[in-house]
Amino acid sequence: GAVVSQHPSWVICKSGTSVKIECRSLDFQATTMFWYRQFPKQSLMLMATSNEGSKATYEQGVEKDKFLINHASLTLSTLTVTSAHPEDSSFYICSARSRTASILHFGNGTRLTVT
């Protein structure tokens, strides 16, 4: 089955620093990738949708200058949390789909803790 690899699985950083999360599709070309954030006992909150080679489309209320998304190739998308603060601590999950498939494939998620 299709595999999406997300790294790192967990990261602890100091307030004010930046963190980059990678999402790779290992055996298919991900024309679209989605980035979600999930707080404890809450549902998935879509942050942005990115299509290969174009700028990401951010959901309302998500700061595009704080959460930088790059989808430069058909197999890699990155989310950079800039100047992280404790309130950014959350579970970040990427998902990917190919042009021909309707099914989303999720990465294993990244647990971010900002101290």
Next chain:
Amino acid sequence: QKEVEQNSGPLSVPEGAIASLNCTYSDRGSQSFFWYRQYSGKSPELIMSIYSNGDKEDGRFTAQLNKASQYVSLLIRDSQPSDSATYLCAVESGGSYIPTFGRGTSLIVHP
């Protein structure tokens, strides 16, 4: 605003029983429907997808779709403690390819 509603639960069922999870959606143009299972601290994994009215069975799981009533359900037969998780319903409108997720229903299967 497209909405997907689920009862947050928890839904508690005894081992071996049938667990019934329900989901309603607001957008009549929705065409693709998915059920995901999410264990605590893990990312969602796909259980079932359904696109047309009626039932779709896969092992112990049955998805039921009724577009006229705008609901989709998931039945889990012979529930096992390992089925204890949060079940997320996701709905996509035709052409958008962006799924809208419900808040999820917590299922607890007790021995």
